[in-house]
Amino acid sequence: MSSSEIYDLCTRFLRAYQERDLDMLRQIFTRSEELTVLGTHQDLRFLGWSAFETSLVRQFSAMQDTDIQITDFRSHVFAGAAAACAYATTLYRGRVSGQDIHIQRLRLTLTLEHHDHSWRIVQAHWSIPADGSLLNPRPSTPQPETTASAPGGHGSGTVPAQKAQQQPALAAHGGFPSGAATAFAVYRQLAATVTERLNQGTFDFASDIAPHADEYFIEIADGDPLDLTQMKETFIPVIDAIAAGASFSWSVELEHARYLAPDVALLITSARVSLTLSDGQLDTKRYRITNLLTRNASGAWVFLHQHRTEIPAE
Incomplete structure (x- = not known):
């Protein structure tokens, strides 16, 4: 898989997300219970396609006029071309439940695996830059114009807090490979x-x-x-x-x-x-x-x- 092919799959994912095309996302993501998706805050972590699909349906019902543009992209193929990872920084604009959102640096990691002669996303992780951290104290970055939801997340502009807390979480358990x-x-x-x-x-x-x-x-x-x-x-x-x-x-x-x-x-x-x-x-x-x-x-x-x-x- 070449870097251009990885980039194409990444843009297909973002296009399907902003167009709320659930059928396309079903073709891009693995639909196994091993899929892992991490969103933009602690309650947003999903194990398995069914849990993530439920989240997508909820997000799509609140989204309007979404536009996501890639501003930085890197990728790496490994394991003898059996797996790959893509890192993208994106510019996100849209409306969620009537609230305007503008995030200048919404970061995304996608991990891809070769499944049945095609590439599928097996892991996704969204994040928004913090003001800084103990291990990385950088100058503050532009903040979202509202606290409404970003991709992969349910904020105050989408789902009430009590519903967000009900999202399936990755459970720590034994029996790992x-x-x-x-x-x-x-x-x-x-x-x-x-x-x-x-x-x-x-x-x-x-x-x-x-x-x-x-x-x-x-x-x-x-x-x-x-x-x-x-x-x-x-x-x-x-x-x-x-x-x-x-x-x-x-x-x-x-x-x-x-x-x-x-x-x-x-x-x-x-x-x-x-x-x-x-x-x-x-x-x-x-x-x-x-x-x-x-x-x-x-x-x-x-x-x-x-x-x-x-x-x-x-």
């Missing part, structure tokens, strides 16, 4: 090691993070998509805070896991990252994260991609 569970064990150990070395003042990005990422690694967090070199800079404020007397913690939990192709794992995780400042003040961020990992030539699990959405702290 053994390889995917092994990949997560590597992830959890990475978090523990980085936590320890940051607090000891011995952290080194080149040895503690870089070996765990593929050369094509992309992270979507609170600003623009980051490659490995750019990601290194996000640790600087944490290192500075620790040097000033703060302590750091990073924990991760597994919500869902599956294989996309041989030696490629999709993990949906939650994470909590905290800084306790010298005066006792606590700064905590919580995220829901899409992770793609693959086994490299030496057999070690490494990250291909991460896309995280901040969720409110408890």
Whole structure:
């Protein structure tokens, strides 16, 4: 599958969404119960086509005059062309339940798998840039003109809160594929090691993070998509805070896991990252994260991609 073919499928998806063409979306997405879709806030996470289709019907009933334009697009084919990932930044304009929405940087990750001689979307993740985060404190970005729903989400302009809370969620459970569970064990150990070395003042990005990422690694967090070199800079404020007397913690939990192709794992995780400042003040961020990992030539699990959405702290 070429980059142009991936781009074409991505544009077909966005066109079908803005035209509320459910039949086209049925052809583009896998309709299995292994489909995972993460929306723009914590209640919007769906496991399986039936749950996502119910959400789409509800969204479409409230949408009007939607226009979605791609402003940045990247893609990567892996696993011997058996799977692919696309990253898009989009400009979203529309009306939802009579309210105008304008989001300048609505980010989208799509993971594709080859099914029955055609490509299908097996995972999607929407997010809106936050003002900044503990690991990525960037200048504030343009905010939506209203709190109404963005794609993949139900906001105050669509579904009442009590209905949004009833959406099916990804349930943490056992019985994950053994390889995917092994990949997560590597992830959890990475978090523990980085936590320890940051607090000891011995952290080194080149040895503690870089070996765990593929050369094509992309992270979507609170600003623009980051490659490995750019990601290194996000640790600087944490290192500075620790040097000033703060302590750091990073924990991760597994919500869902599956294989996309041989030696490629999709993990949906939650994470909590905290800084306790010298005066006792606590700064905590919580995220829901899409992770793609693959086994490299030496057999070690490494990250291909991460896309995280901040969720409110408890």
